[in-house]
Amino acid sequence: MTAFPQILARTRRQHDMTQDDLARRLNLSFQAISKWETGQSMPDLDQLVRLANIFGVSADALLGHAPTPARTPYRQKYDQQAYYWGVAPSTMCYEVMRLRPPTAPLCVLDVGCGEGKDAVFFARNGYEVDAFDLTETGLEKGRRLADACGTKVRFFQADALTFRPERTYDIVFSSGVLHYLPSALRPEILASYQAHTARGGVHALNAFVQKPFLPAPPDEESPCALWRSGELAGHYADWRFHRFSEEIFDCDSGGIPHQHCMDVIIAEKP
Numbered sequence: 001m002t003a004f005p006q007i008l009a010r011t012r013r014q015h016d017m018t019q020d021d022l023a024r025r026l027n028l029s030f031q032a033i034s035k036w037e038t039g040q041s042m043p044d045l046d047q048l049v050r051l052a053n054i055f056g057v058s059a060d061a062l063l064g065h066a067p068t069p070a071r072t073p074y075r076q077k078y079d080q081q082a083y084y085w086g087v088a089p090s091t092m093c094y095e096v097m098r099l100r101p102p103t104a105p106l107c108v109l110d111v112g113c114g115e116g117k118d119a120v121f122f123a124r125n126g127y128e129v130d131a132f133d134l135t136e137t138g139l140e141k142g143r144r145l146a147d148a149c150g151t152k153v154r155f156f157q158a159d160a161l162t163f164r165p166e167r168t169y170d171i172v173f174s175s176g177v178l179h180y181l182p183s184a185l186r187p188e189i190l191a192s193y194q195a196h197t198a199r200g201g202v203h204a205l206n207a208f209v210q211k212p213f214l215p216a217p218p219d220e221e222s223p224c225a226l227w228r229s230g231e232l233a234g235h236y237a238d239w240r241f242h243r244f245s246e247e248i249f250d251c252d253s254g255g256i257p258h259q260h261c262m263d264v265i266i267a268e269k270p
């Protein structure tokens with residue numbers, strides 16, 4: 001069963017369009033749109049492409065197809081026995097914990113959790129954690145790490161391009177992932193995380209950004225879509241900032257020394 005009807009209805013609403021508005025753009029009746037959104041019929045190929053163009057997303061995304069894991073280089077990296085990213089949590093985890101200690105039950109969503117080091121850290125410290133990644137081999141290692149630590153994380157395979165939360169979280173966390181989101185989808189994806197965050201909840205995110213004076217990184221981990229400097233903060237203009245920073249750091253992944261620039265935001269929903 002395709003996810004198309006739900007994705008179409010959600011995407012249309014996110015674009016503030018009625019069925020009638022969309023029908024007019026396609027020279028169709030609103031009944032045709034209603035049939036697509038209730039699963040009674042499907043658009044033909046030409047209409048699907050036109051829909052994708054109207055919403056600025058791929059036809060695959062509208063159909064809810066997860067791209068193959070080969071789209072990221074991580075499957076092979078995670079195939080090794082050693083933890084590619086280690087098992088020590090990111091420093092952002094400690095910042096989140098200082099800000100929102102788990103003195104009450106708090107739910108965390110880890111977007112692009114990799115091999116699970118941060119998700120397991122949160123779970124060990126008493127948070128309830130949902131964590132997803134595109135790469136199944138990373139999730140497997142995350143499950144093993146959680147078992148070894150005697151804790152539980154709900155790890156699941158999903159693509160950030162098509163996944164949208166269905167419940168509310170207190171903390172949305174993502175490290176080293178947002179540069180895999182195409183720019184056209186970022187506003188809608190971040191808005192959906194924000195809408196599914198409790199009041200007083202916290203987002204802790206980082207993104208690789210582009211600087212004209214930094215050459216493109218040489219290795220295959222090169223971000224597919226670098227953010228503009230400050231772009232991430234722009235999505236949180238009406239949130240309370242606890243941290244917004246930009247840092248240039250050295251890296252030699254791929255064996256060639258180079259530099260990255262990264263924006264970090266830790267912000268609270270008012």
Ligand SMILES: C[S@@+](CC[C@H](N)C(=O)[O-])C[C@H]1O[C@@H](n2cnc3c(N)ncnc32)[C@H](O)[C@@H]1O
Nearest residue numbers: 074085112113114133134135159160175176180
């Ligand atoms: C640099 S790693 C970071 C992993 C983890 N957050 C950490 O810090 O250890 C980037 C991760 O993003 C995941 N990823 C890339 N594109 C994704 C997508 N569209 N949806 C979900 N995960 C994705 C990769 O599989 C990989 O595990």
